[in-house]
Amino acid sequence: MYTIAKRFAFSASHTIGGVPPEHPYARLHGHNYEVEVILQSASLDAIGFVRDYGELSDLKGFLDTTVDHRHLNDVLGHDQTTAEVILARSGGHPRCGDARHVGGVPTMTELVRISEIFGPTIQGEGPLIGRPTVFVRTAGCDYRCEWCDTLYAVLPEYRDEWVLMTPPQIMTRVNELAKDRPVLVSLSGGNPALHPLAPLIALGRRNAHSFALETQGSVSQA
Numbered sequence: 443m444y445t446i447a448k449r450f451a452f453s454a455s456h457t458i459g460g461v462p463p464e465h466p467y468a469r470l471h472g473h474n475y476e477v478e479v480i481l482q483s484a485s486l487d488a489i490g491f492v493r494d495y496g497e498l499s500d501l502k503g504f505l506d507t508t509v510d511h512r513h514l515n516d517v518l519g520h521d522q523t524t525a526e527v528i529l530a531r532s533g534g535h536p537r538c539g540d541a542r543h544v545g546g547v548p549t550m551t552e553l554v555r556i557s558e559i560f561g562p563t564i565q566g567e568g569p570l571i572g573r574p575t576v577f578v579r580t581a582g583c584d585y586r587c588e589w590c591d592t593l594y595a596v597l598p599e600y601r602d603e604w605v606l607m608t609p610p611q612i613m614t615r616v617n618e619l620a621k622d623r624p625v626l627v628s629l630s631g632g633n634p635a636l637h638p639l640a641p642l643i644a645l646g647r648r649n650a651h652s653f654a655l656e657t658q659g660s661v662s663q664a
């Protein structure tokens with residue numbers, strides 16, 4: 443599998459609706475954002491590309507002209523402007539929809555950023571305590587708890603240790619560790635709910651695995 447990635451940056455202001463008026467996020471403020479486009483292909487084209495990077499120039503143009511140095515509440519047309527909602531809803535925004543398909547490249551909605559996969563080991567906490575478990579630890583978290591014991595799966599400075607994996611790649615590793623026997627798979631983190639988990643869980647269930655999710659609950663998935 444070949445993977446290429448390119449990052450784009452933009453700056454924008456926003457306010458977040460629904461928070462109390464005295465909350466700092468209710469006041470006008472700004473951030474520097476990064477958009478990372480990741481493309482994978484099992485084969486290269488005749489020239490040797492996964493995709494010509496130049497084909498992503500339309501996305502850069504969209505960000506430069508529509509988002510950069512603008513007010514996100516105006517761009518999106520609503521005030522639910524948390525990073526989580528922007529990401530979850532970008533597929534429903536027509537201009538973002540165009541950008542997602544720039545150059546005819548399909549969206550990469552199933553990739554999961556992984557910190558580590560290990561086991562089987564014995565689940566040591568919660569209602570499933572004592573069950574043999576393979577842990578799939580996703581990378582990235584929207585919290586920064588001072589008591590966190592898995593900062594290597596939270597802080598961006600560990601980014602180089604994380605890998606993007608497709609559901610089949612993850613399941614291949616789980617099956618290797620479980621020796622092709624059904625096992626409990628614990629999706630942990632970081633915050634695994636930040637990732638698109640439905641394709642992975644569907645694939646795992648077809649392999650007769652069962653799943654548990656360890657999250658602090660800040661993000662829901664339908």
Ligand code: SF4
Pocket residue numbers: 583584585586587589590591592593596631632633658
């Ligand atoms: S929510 Fe969990 S993974 Fe995230 S920083 Fe807090 S303890 Fe760590």
